[in-house]
Amino acid sequence: MTTDTLFDMEQTVATPASARDRKKGAEANALKLLPKIIEAARWGQQDTAEKIGRDIVQLIETTHPAVAQKILKQFAATMRPAKVVHRPEALVDFCEARHGLEDVILPEAVDRECRAIVMEHQRANELAQFKLAPRHKILLYGPPGNGKTLLAEGLAKELDLPFLPVKYAGMIESYLGSTGKNLQNIFDYAATAPCVLFMDEFDGVAIDRGDSKDVGEIRRVTNQLLILLDRLPPTCMFVAATNADELLDRAIQRRFDFVIELPSPTRELRLRCAERELAPSMTPGHDLTCHADAVAGLSLPNLSGLVKLCQRIRRDLALNGGSGVQAIIADAAN
Numbered sequence: 001m002t003t004d005t006l007f008d009m010e011q012t013v014a015t016p017a018s019a020r021d022r023k024k025g026a027e028a029n030a031l032k033l034l035p036k037i038i039e040a041a042r043w044g045q046q047d048t049a050e051k052i053g054r055d056i057v058q059l060i061e062t063t064h065p066a067v068a069q070k071i072l073k074q075f076a077a078t079m080r081p082a083k084v085v086h087r088p089e090a091l092v093d094f095c096e097a098r099h100g101l102e103d104v105i106l107p108e109a110v111d112r113e114c115r116a117i118v119m120e121h122q123r124a125n126e127l128a129q130f131k132l133a134p135r136h137k138i139l140l141y142g143p144p145g146n147g148k149t150l151l152a153e154g155l156a157k158e159l160d161l162p163f164l165p166v167k168y169a170g171m172i173e174s175y176l177g178s179t180g181k182n183l184q185n186i187f188d189y190a191a192t193a194p195c196v197l198f199m200d201e202f203d204g205v206a207i208d209r210g211d212s213k214d215v216g217e218i219r220r221v222t223n224q225l226l227i228l229l230d231r232l233p234p235t236c237m238f239v240a241a242t243n244a245d246e247l248l249d250r251a252i253q254r255r256f257d258f259v260i261e262l263p264s265p266t267r268e269l270r271l272r273c274a275e276r277e278l279a280p281s282m283t284p285g286h287d288l289t290c291h292a293d294a295v296a297g298l299s300l301p302n303l304s305g306l307v308k309l310c311q312r313i314r315r316d317l318a319l320n321g322g323s324g325v326q327a328i329i330a331d332a333a334n
Contacts, residue, residue: 023063030059042193043094043162044086088185090170097157097196104147104154105273105303110260114151117258118158121237133234135257139202141245142262145302148241149200151262155237156196164190166199179205179217180224187228194235202240206252222249229255265303271296273303277310283317294329 033056040049053071061068087094101114120127120134127134138155140148149165156163171182183205190197199205209219229252232238240256242248253259265273274292276282291313300306309332316324 026059026063030056033059039162039193044192088182088189090167091182091186092164092166092189092197095153095163095165097153097161097163099150099154100157101151101154104150105265105269105276106147106151107263107266107269110262113258113260114155115158118155121159124234136234136237137229137232137256138237138239138258138260139245139248139253139256140239140241140260140262142243143264143302144243145304146262146265147303148262149198152196152198152239152241155239159194159196159237161237162193162195164195164197166197168199168201168204172204177217177220180221183221183224183228187232190236190238191231191233196237196239198239198241200241202242203244203247206240206248208247208249222252226251226255264301265306267296269303270298270300270306273306274310277307278313283314286317286322288313288317288322288325291325291329295332298329298332300332 033052037049037052037056040046040052057068057071101111101118106114117135117138121136124134140151142148152165153163166186171179171186173179173182186197205221206225207218207222209222229238245253271292274295275289278288278292278295280287280289295306295309295313298306298309300309309328312328313322313325316322316328
C-alpha cells in the first residue's frame with residue numbers, strides 16, 4: 001500500500017469526524033447566543049436582538065437550513081417585545097461590564113464577601129426552593145479612588161449582567177419634584193430585567209432627613225427612595241457608593257443587605273496593585289516589577305493615584321526606554 005493510498009484513507013476517515021466537530025461547534029456557539037437574544041428582547045433592544053438572530057442563522061444555516069430559514073422569516077416579529085422599554089438616556093447608561101473581580105484590588109475579606117454575593121445570585125434557583133431570594137442591595141463606602149465603581153462593574157461582569165451606572169448630573173434637578181420623578185424612572189427601568197444598577201455619590205439623594213436644612217424636598221426624595229428600594233426586585237442588584245456614609249439617612253442604610261467598606265489601601269494592597277500595573281504583561285519585553293516595592297512604599301492617597309503613577313512609568317518606558325523611571329518615583333516621593 002503506497003503512502004498516497006494511506007493518505008487518501010486517512011482523509012476519508014477524518015472528513016466525517018471533522019464535519020461533525022464543525023457542526024457541534026456551530027451548535028454550541030448558537031446556543032451561547034440564545035440568552036443574549038432573550039436579554040436584548042427584554043430590554044427592548046430590537047436592533048441588537050435582530051443582529052444576534054442573524055448571527056445564529058449564520059452559524060446554523062449549513063447544518064440546520066430549515067431552522068435557519070424559519071428564523072429568518074419569523075425572528076423579527078417574535079423578538080419585538082409587547083411593551084418596548086425606553087431607556088431614560090439622560091439618567092442612566094447601558095453598558096457591558098469590561099472586567100471581573102480578579103481585576104479589582106480588594107482586601108481579602110471584601111473579596112470573599114463579594115464572591116459570596118455573586119454565588120448567591122448564581123444559585124438563585126436553589127434559594128428559591130427554600131422560599132428565599134438572593135440578597136441584592138449593596139452599599140460601598142470609603143475614601144475616593146479605591147475601587148468602588150470598579151467593584152460594582154466587576155460584580156456585573158461576574159454575573160454576566162448589563163451594568164447600568166446612573167448619571168448623577170441628570171438625576172439631580174433643582175425643580176421641585178423632578179429628582180423624585182427621575183429616581184422613579186431609573187428604578188422602573190432597572191426592574192425591567194436582570195442587571196446591576198450602580199449609583200455613585202449616593203449621599204446626594206439619601207441625606208439624613210433629621211440633619212437636613214432643606215427638610216421639604218430632601219425628605220420627599222429620601223422617603224421615595226425608601227419605597228423604591230423596598231420594591232426593587234432581587235433580579236436587579238443595586239450597588240450604591242458614597243465617600244460620606246455618615247451623611248446617609250439611617251433608615252436608608254438599614255435597607256441594604258451588605259454594607260462594605262473599601263478603606264484606604266494598606267501597603268500590601270499597594271504592592272499588589274503596583275506588581276500588577278508593572279508586570280511584564282503590561283510592558284512587553286520588559287519587567288518593571290523591580291520598582292513595585294518602591295512604588296508601594298510611597299504615601300499615595302489611594303489606589304487610583306498609584307495606578308496613574310504606574311502608567312507614567314510605563315509611558316516613560318514606551319517613549320524613553322525607561323530612562324526617567326527613577327526620577328518619576330523620586331518626584332512622587334516628594
